Amino acid sequence: MALPTSFLRRASVLAALLLATTAAAAQSSKPGSPWQRGIENQRQADLGNGTFLNPVFAGDRPDPSVLKDGNDYYMTLSSFDAYPGLPIWHSRDLVNWQPLGHAITRNVGSIWAPDIVKHEGRYFIYFPARTGGTEGSERSNYVVWADDIAGPWSEPINIGLGRYIDPGHAVGEDGKRYLFLSGGDYVQLSDDGLSVVGEPKHVYDGWKYPETWDVEAYAQEGPKINKRGDWYYMTTAVGGTAGPPTGHMVITARSRSIHGPWENAPNNPIVRTVSRDEPWWSRGHATVIEGTDGRWWMMYHGYENSYWTLGRQALLEPIEWTDDGWFVAKGGDLGSPLAKPAGESVGAHGMALSDRFDGDRLGHQWSFFNPAQDEYKRLSFGSGAMTLQGKGRTPRDSSPLTAIAGDKAYQFEVEMEIEPGAIGGALLYYSDRLYVGVGSNGERMVMHRYGVERPTNGLPAGKGGKLWLRVTNNEHIVTFHTSSDGRTWTKYPTQMEVSGYHHNVAGGFLALKPAIYAAGDGKVHFRNFSYRALDY
Structure with a gap:
């Protein structure tokens, strides 16, 4: 009798976890060891046998934005009403992450969907914020910058654009800097990246899904720009962040000019939860990342099946490029172990939540x-x-x-x-x-x-x-x-x-x-x- 696919998948996951646990136990069994500190507060993505299992970052890690800086990766996420905000994490393999600190302490409102970038040796984080909570009616966009990723970071600079959310930074073929915005608009930035030049212009109408699909709302947002060869790619989220498990999705479009026209991928949506039976719901809002060995990845978020309470967790999926210059997702429903990206670990993943309060300042976890x-x-x-x-x-x-x-x-x-x-x-x-x-x-x-x-x-x-x-x-x-x-x-x-x-x-x-x-x-x-x- 053939065994159900779900049973086989679970068996493979358990076998991989057993191998990883055995290897980790051999490394250290002492109380307070890096292994024990690493597993104290969240599930391990790294299985220790050359594979990883999603979530790559458990818990509330919404709207992940990832910067590749040589062999290092830096990530920040939406922090909403939590301050210090804009947490910054460091990795060299996209699976094991260590905290570096936060980029903002002054409350400017509920922080949504940031974008972390590096331009001419300086780091920038662009982000929208709403006052009056995550549903507040007043909003604006801000930037903070630093010459060292570990800080200190500047005070937040208000750059306006109150009609928009989810700014995504790009440098055009003209050498000028731009912010792409929700709804398919974009605007030029000053050369220092700290103010807006001119008015936003509409450049992209998005991709429309079939009306029969169960989604929360169209909500075209989270544009992230990356360049490969002669093409610019705009990867965007549509379908609403929450609502039905089948709503959120990843789409992409490309253009030879930052100014368009933008052509939609023939295989849109690149990622979408098709059934509520899948392990991850509402998958979307992706950053496309080149690995250190030439492989490519997407980092995005999703809700775990039946666990909206944990928030949107960070998910990592391999992608492959087609001969005609598009990319396709290769991780399936992310319910099984996947081959790890190249790169060395920066140490035990995550951070302990336990706190003896024997230091002289607030811990990173708070x-x-x-x-x-x-x-x-x-x-x-x-x-x-x-x-x-x-x-x-x-x-x-x-x-x-x-x-x-x-x-x-x-x-x-x-x-x-x-x-x-x-x-x-x-x-x-x-x-x-x-x-x-x-x-x-x-x-x-x-x-x-x-x-x-x-x-x-x-x-x-x-x-x-x-x-x-x-x-x-x-x-x-x-x-x-x-x-x-x-x-x-x-x-x-x-x-x-x-x-x-x-x-x-x-x-x-x-x-x-x-x-x-x-x-x-x-x-x-x-x-x-x-x-x-x-x-x-």
Whole structure:
């Protein structure tokens, strides 16, 4: 009897994972080893046997923009309301990535779809931002620049273009610099890349999919320009970012001139989720990248089947060029291991989410949600603790600190010393309208559910005290435990189901993230934040 394709695929993945796990265990089994730190917070893409398995970057990594700089690759992503924002990652093989820092700390709004480029020795990131949240009506486009990829980065420079999102940088055959924009328009940049010259012009009408397809909206966006031979290629997303799993897609067009006319690929869409049974939904918004060995790749995002809550994860797919100068996707539905790109690893992939708070600054894993301009003044460090001055009364108005989880099942714990007048807590946080968690003033508990408080008026000032909180998210089933000594735990009497805490329900294009918060008038001292992935 023939075995089902899904069974064979799963068997091949498990076999590859077993080989990788065995090899990694042979390298190091010591607590705190790079291997253990690497797998603490997200699934490993590198299987250790010359192959990788998507997601290449688990968790909320939307709109990836990748720059090839010699044998190095640098990536940034949409950071939306999280600050520090515009995270920058470094790789030499497109699979293993290490954090370098962030390109922006000042809140200019919700940051969408950036483009990272290098021009005449200087690095630039172009990005749109909306004020009033991801759905805010006020928006503009900005640029930051640096002479070293590790920074320091400039303050954000407002270049306008408020009608548009998703700027993509290009250099034309005339040597001039341009930004391609949503809707098929483009505009010239000044020679220094820090301002706009003239008015945008329409240059590309896109590619129209059949009306019978289930998509969110046409939404022509995310243009990325690359040049190969005598051709410029404009790779674009259409079909809407979320909505039906079959909506988002990658299309491309080419022209011998940056000014057009642009001819659509005969094999559009290059990538599209055809069925909701596939492992990855809403695949789109691609950057085309040349590998160091002549092979080519696309990096784009997609939602994992049934896990909109994790956000859009970064996916890597090989492409091949046809004899007539187009490219085709060769990764299938990305459910099976693929041959790794060439290049050496820069080290253990990702970063640990656990934090002993024994440093003197905020770790790379943390970002405030929609902070005020002076938000960082709330922070201080010392005696093995991160101290956070209270703000607001509830998670909604306290700008919680959030981290990106890449696992379907995980658990985290944190120790809190709550000063009189303060409220501290642990959360799964989607936005200021939707979150779950537990908080305390040191005397009483408050439950956060559906983005509201029980009791509904929150908590009054209390006498403070010590409390340990544990949050378990086991494939959307959330359980809380509390402890007064960090050893004996009591299960909180209410459990929650959070599979609906995502964009298609609440808007925002965000992800459900582990978070901690401090509210009220006092301070909360956080110690020993510990995160671990669970088997599933």
